[in-house]
Amino acid sequence: MNSTGIKAGDLVRADVRGGRFWARVSAPMREIEGLGKRITLEPLEGARGVLPAQWVTSRQVVGHWRERSGSKI
Numbered sequence: 751m752n753s754t755g756i757k758a759g760d761l762v763r764a765d766v767r768g769g770r771f772w773a774r775v776s777a778p779m780r781e782i783e784g785l786g787k788r789i790t791l792e793p794l795e796g797a798r799g800v801l802p803a804q805w806v807t808s809r810q811v812v813g814h815w816r817e818r819s820g821s822k823i
Contacts (some may be wrong), residue, residue: 751762754779755790755814756775756778756779756814757775757778758775758817759775760788760815760817761815762774762775762791762806763771763811763813763814764791764806764810764811764812764815765812766803770812771793773792773793773794773806773811774792774794774804775789775791775792776790777789779808782805785804786804786809787807788805789807789811790804791803791805791806792806
């Protein structure tokens with residue numbers, strides 16, 4: 751998945767070692783010394799039993815939903 755459009759506040763579905771979970775992005779993609787590029791996450795409530803991770807690579811992101819600002823109604 752192309753991770754260039756993933757920003758803080760967006761929702762992602764991640765697959766880490768076969769366990770899928772929902773998370774909110776807390777920081778956009780950044781370079782972590784010695785580890786490469788990573789996206790920092792805050793796993794959502796329902797992700798407790800599925801190996802929630804604190805960060806993922808772009809290959810581990812299987813879905814991405816942008817945060818929308820305010821209602822247009």
